[in-house]
Amino acid sequence: MRTSLYAAIAFALLAGRAHAARFTDLGIANGQMTSLSHNGRIAAGIAGESGWRWAKDRGPSVLTGFVEVEGMSAWAQPVAGAWTNAATLDVAALAYSNSDLVGGPVEIGGLPGATGLDGTLSVGYGVSDTKVAVGLAYDDSGNAIAFRWDAGNGIARLDVNRPDNYSRANGISADGSVAWGWNDQDDGFRSAVVWHDGVPTDLVDAQSNPVGEADGGSRDGSVIVGSGLATPDGSSAWRWTAAAGVQPLGVPSLAPGRSAVAAPASIERTALVARHPERASARVGDAAPQGFPPASYAFGVSDDGNVIVGRSGAFPMFFATVWTPATGMVRLDDYASARGVAIPAGWSLMTATAVSADGLVIGGWGIDPNNALNSFVIDLHDDTPREALLEAHGTVDWNDLPDGPFAGVPVGTPVTMTFRISPDGFEVEPGEATSYPVELETFSLVAGTASDTLVATPSGPNVWIANDYPLSDGIHLFDTPTTTAGQSMEFELFNPGGDMFDSDDLGRINRTFGPAFFEKASWVVAAGGQFGMYMALDSVSIHDVDDGSDVIFADGFESQP
Structure with missing residues (x-):
C-alpha cells in the first residue's frame, strides 16, 4: 500500500528526531575499561583483581575467576585475559557470554616447561574474530615472551628480533594475520613490533630510532598506534601505516585554566605489576612511569585510522585525548562537548582506552563524582530508530x-x-x-x-x-x-x-x-x-x-x- 504524502511527511519528521549522543557511567567500582566491541555496545576491563564484562542493555557482570580482561574480538565473543585455574595459577583464557553454563572459560595455558612467575603462567591481551589469541607468557626461565595461540596448534612463542629480551603481543587483527606489541631493546626500553603472519618488524621513526610500544590497531591491521616516540615536545603517541611509516600525533599541553587529575595510587596496579615484572599495560596505569616530562599515548583506533584515543599529561597528572586529522590531538571532554555530550559534573576523564570501528563510541576510565575510579562510554551516534x-x-x-x-x-x-x-x-x-x-x-x-x-x-x-x-x-x-x-x-x-x-x-x-x-x-x-x-x-x-x-x-x- 502506498503512503499518503502528509502521513509520510509526519513519519519522516518523527524519524528525524535524533536521540542525543550520551555519556554513560558504567558504575563499576575501581573499574578500568580495556576494550570495546565493534559497535561499542559491549565493554570489558579490570576492577582491582577481577575481570568484568559490560553490555549496554545488561550492565556489568563479573567474569567468574578472571583476574583481568585485556581485549576482545569484534563481537565480544570471546574476551581475552587471565583467570585462576584449578591449580590456583593465573593463566591466559578466553571467556564467552555463557562460559558459566558450559563448563567455564577456554584455558590457553602456559608455554611448555614453564612453571610461571609469582603464580602467573600467561595472560591473553587480544583475540581475533577467528579465535586466535595473543598475549604474554613466561618461559621456563621466567622471562616474559609474546605468544600466539589457536585451538588447533596450541600456544607458541611469537618470533622477535631480540629473543633474549622481554616481549608481549598487545593485540591482533580480526582475521588473525597481524599482531602488534613490543620487544625490549638491550637497554630495557621497549621497541614496537608488528607481526605479519608471525614475521616480526620493529617499528622505527624517521631517524631509524625505535619507538616504544604498539598498543592498538585497526581491525584489518593496516593502522597501528602506540606511544614512546621521542619528539622535541616530549614522548609522543604515534600512528603507523606501511605507506607513511611512524607519524607523531603530538603532545598537547594543558590549556590555560585547565587541569589534569592526579592518578590515584590504586591505578598503578601494584599487585598486578608484582605478578608482571615486565611492567603493566600503560592503558591501566604503569608502575614504571616514563618520567615527568609531558607524554601522550594512543591505545585505540577506528577502522579507517582517523579516530585515535588515548591520554596525555605528565605523570601522575593525566587527561583523556582524541586525535583526528581535522582536530589534531585534543582533550576528550572538549571533543565530546563539541558534539553535544555533556560530561557530568564531578567526572574527570583520565584515559580513553578503546574506540568503536566507526569512531563514534569511545570508552575509558577516570575519576567519578564520588572520587572513585570508574569507567565510562561516550556514544556519539544519534540513535534514531532505523x-x-x-x-x-x-x-x-x-x-x-x-x-x-x-x-x-x-x-x-x-x-x-x-x-x-x-x-x-x-x-x-x-x-x-x-x-x-x-x-x-x-x-x-x-x-x-x-x-x-x-x-x-x-x-x-x-x-x-x-x-x-x-x-x-x-x-x-x-x-x-x-x-x-x-x-x-x-x-x-x-x-x-x-x-x-x-x-x-x-x-x-x-x-x-x-x-x-x-x-x-x-x-x-x-x-x-x-x-x-x-x-x-x-x-x-x-x-x-x-x-x-x-x-x-x-x-x-x-x-x-
Whole structure:
C-alpha cells in the first residue's frame, strides 16, 4: 500500500528526531575499561583483581575467576585475559557470554616447561574474530615472551628480533594475520613490533630510532598506534601505516585554566605489576612511569585510522585525548562537548582506552563524582530508530509443492527474498533477543518468475534478532503463512559462535554472511508436513536503512488502494 504524502511527511519528521549522543557511567567500582566491541555496545576491563564484562542493555557482570580482561574480538565473543585455574595459577583464557553454563572459560595455558612467575603462567591481551589469541607468557626461565595461540596448534612463542629480551603481543587483527606489541631493546626500553603472519618488524621513526610500544590497531591491521616516540615536545603517541611509516600525533599541553587529575595510587596496579615484572599495560596505569616530562599515548583506533584515543599529561597528572586529522590531538571532554555530550559534573576523564570501528563510541576510565575510579562510554551516534533491510539469495534445492506459485519451479532456480524490518520491536530478553515486525508491504519472495508474499497473523509476522542468547546469534523468521492457502515459509539462521552482532538492537547492523557462517540455515516454503520447496542459502545481508534515499516518495506519491 502506498503512503499518503502528509502521513509520510509526519513519519519522516518523527524519524528525524535524533536521540542525543550520551555519556554513560558504567558504575563499576575501581573499574578500568580495556576494550570495546565493534559497535561499542559491549565493554570489558579490570576492577582491582577481577575481570568484568559490560553490555549496554545488561550492565556489568563479573567474569567468574578472571583476574583481568585485556581485549576482545569484534563481537565480544570471546574476551581475552587471565583467570585462576584449578591449580590456583593465573593463566591466559578466553571467556564467552555463557562460559558459566558450559563448563567455564577456554584455558590457553602456559608455554611448555614453564612453571610461571609469582603464580602467573600467561595472560591473553587480544583475540581475533577467528579465535586466535595473543598475549604474554613466561618461559621456563621466567622471562616474559609474546605468544600466539589457536585451538588447533596450541600456544607458541611469537618470533622477535631480540629473543633474549622481554616481549608481549598487545593485540591482533580480526582475521588473525597481524599482531602488534613490543620487544625490549638491550637497554630495557621497549621497541614496537608488528607481526605479519608471525614475521616480526620493529617499528622505527624517521631517524631509524625505535619507538616504544604498539598498543592498538585497526581491525584489518593496516593502522597501528602506540606511544614512546621521542619528539622535541616530549614522548609522543604515534600512528603507523606501511605507506607513511611512524607519524607523531603530538603532545598537547594543558590549556590555560585547565587541569589534569592526579592518578590515584590504586591505578598503578601494584599487585598486578608484582605478578608482571615486565611492567603493566600503560592503558591501566604503569608502575614504571616514563618520567615527568609531558607524554601522550594512543591505545585505540577506528577502522579507517582517523579516530585515535588515548591520554596525555605528565605523570601522575593525566587527561583523556582524541586525535583526528581535522582536530589534531585534543582533550576528550572538549571533543565530546563539541558534539553535544555533556560530561557530568564531578567526572574527570583520565584515559580513553578503546574506540568503536566507526569512531563514534569511545570508552575509558577516570575519576567519578564520588572520587572513585570508574569507567565510562561516550556514544556519539544519534540513535534514531532505523529500519533494517534484509536480503537473502539462494537456489532451489528441492521442490515437490503440489500447487501455488512455486509448484514446478525446478531445482537450481535462483531465489531472492527481501523485506524491511520495523524498529518497533518487542524486547524478549534485554540485549539478547528482540522480536521486530516485518513490514509486510515490503516483503517479496521470488523464485525464477514465480513470487509470493506473507500474510498478517495475530502476532506478526516478526523477525527475531538474537545476540548471545545465551551465546548464539541468529536471524529467525518462524513459520509464517503465505498467501497460498495451506502453505507457510520459514527462514532461520543460527550461529552458535555468537559473533554476528554485539547487540540485538536493529541499529548499526551492516553485515553480509555466507552459509558457512551458520550451523543451521533453514529456508523453506512448506505445504503441511508433506511437501515443500527447500532453498539453499548463498548469502544474507542485513543493513540499516540509512542510505539518504527519498523516504517520503519511496513508496509512491499519494495513497491509493
